Amino acid sequence: MSLLTDLIEKLQWLPGIGRKTAQRLAFYLQKMDKAQVQELTDAITRARMHLKECSICRNLAEQDPCEICEDASRDKELICVVEQPSDVMVIERTSEYKGLYHILHGVISPIDNVGPDDLRIQALLKRINSQKIDEVIIATNPTTEGDVTAIYIAKLLKPLGIKVTRIARGLPMGSDLDLADITTLTRALEGRREI
Numbered sequence: 607m608s609l610l611t612d613l614i615e616k617l618q619w620l621p622g623i624g625r626k627t628a629q630r631l632a633f634y635l636q637k638m639d640k641a642q643v644q645e646l647t648d649a650i651t652r653a654r655m656h657l658k659e660c661s662i663c664r665n666l667a668e669q670d671p672c673e674i675c676e677d678a679s680r681d682k683e684l685i686c687v688v689e690q691p692s693d694v695m696v697i698e699r700t701s702e703y704k705g706l707y708h709i710l711h712g713v714i715s716p717i718d719n720v721g722p723d724d725l726r727i728q729a730l731l732k733r734i735n736s737q738k739i740d741e742v743i744i745a746t747n748p749t750t751e752g753d754v755t756a757i758y759i760a761k762l763l764k765p766l767g768i769k770v771t772r773i774a775r776g777l778p779m780g781s782d783l784d785l786a787d788i789t790t791l792t793r794a795l796e797g798r799r800e801i
């Protein structure tokens with residue numbers, strides 16, 4: 607296999623990159639400065655090798671516990687449950703939320719063979735049992751899977767006497783949290799309701 611075909615094939619390992627895009631990227635890389643290409647590949651390798659899951663919130667971080675879990679100015683009695691690490695970045699951009707997070711790394715989805723045990727739900731329960739938590743905000747996406755997951759978690763937490771809320775439906779149905787603009791997201795958080 608030629609170097610070029612090999613590169614084109616491997617670029618297609620990434621989501622959203624089809625054959626055409628892979629080809630374009632492969633040729634584009636040949637025009638780039640060699641040092642820059644090295645920087646890019648180094649950044650990919652470094653991030654992949656050195657990021658790990660925070661043992662508390664399960665976010666991807668360089669240190670364990672992560673910066674957010676370690677931050678003394680955060681409200682430790684408030685946990686916002688999200689699907690993916692990228693959702694944390696989005697909510698952090700609003701600068702409104704001052705609590706902690708819990709990252710599930712997915713949603714319950716029978717079609718994709720993802721059940722509750724494949725998510726970080728046990729880790730959430732352990733966390734809630736070992737420290738005083740006032741409220742859990744469930745900010746999974748407003749999709750069928752996101753809703754099913756929210757209800758599942760609410761049923762587990764309610765008997766423990768925890769206030770469980772769901773972010774408001776300011777977001778268009780089926781949309782991803784990371785597509786929402788900051789104002790919409792801030793409103794969705796403020797308008798959360800108990801479930």
Ligand SMILES: [Zn+2]
Pocket residue numbers: 660661662663664665671672673674675676
């Ligand atoms: Zn953490």
